[in-house]
Amino acid sequence: MASLFEGNxxxxxxxxxTAEPYxxxxxxxxxxxxxxGVRDAIHFDRAAARRLGYPDVVxxxxxxxxxxxxxxxxxxxxxxxxxxxxxxxxxxxxxxTRMAGETLVEFRRSITAGDRITLRQEITGVxxxxxxxxxxxVVRYEFSYLDAGEEEMIHETYSRxxx
Numbered sequence: 001m002a003s004l005f006e007g008n009x010x011x012x013x014x015x016x017x018t019a020e021p022y023x024x025x026x027x028x029x030x031x032x033x034x035x036x037g038v039r040d041a042i043h044f045d046r047a048a049a050r051r052l053g054y055p056d057v058v059x060x061x062x063x064x065x066x067x068x069x070x071x072x073x074x075x076x077x078x079x080x081x082x083x084x085x086x087x088x089x090x091x092x093x094x095x096x097t098r099m100a101g102e103t104l105v106e107f108r109r110s111i112t113a114g115d116r117i118t119l120r121q122e123i124t125g126v127x128x129x130x131x132x133x134x135x136x137x138v139v140r141y142e143f144s145y146l147d148a149g150e151e152e153m154i155h156e157t158y159s160r161x162x163x
Contacts (some may be wrong), residue, residue, distance in 0.1 A: 004137040009091035026113035056113040101159030137162040
């Protein structure tokens, strides 16, 4: 079986990518909460959030994905892969399909307005295996969402599948 990846994909293991800090605003939190249909006052009202011990309005749990998909992917359209995604963080492959795989998230503290989150991403594994419908490539990542003091707020283990 020919490899799905071009070149020596294992050389990508250990590569680290760090994005510029992402500024979290109360307006962005409110937009995200509204898009989810979340109505809890802590997402809109600073006083309500402070009564519960937060410094400002609190982002719903899934907001971390906004950070992961925003800052590192602000690239010129001419730099996109064939499938329309950015591929700066993927070993080159002969595949045409990419999918999200398993995700495991550990929340260490809530995201609040005023945070400046630095995303650190490391490729922790590249492998090929036989799936039910043919060969499958798996790229594994560890994401650390760091606050301004470089404390980890959120830790995410994520895999991307290629076919």
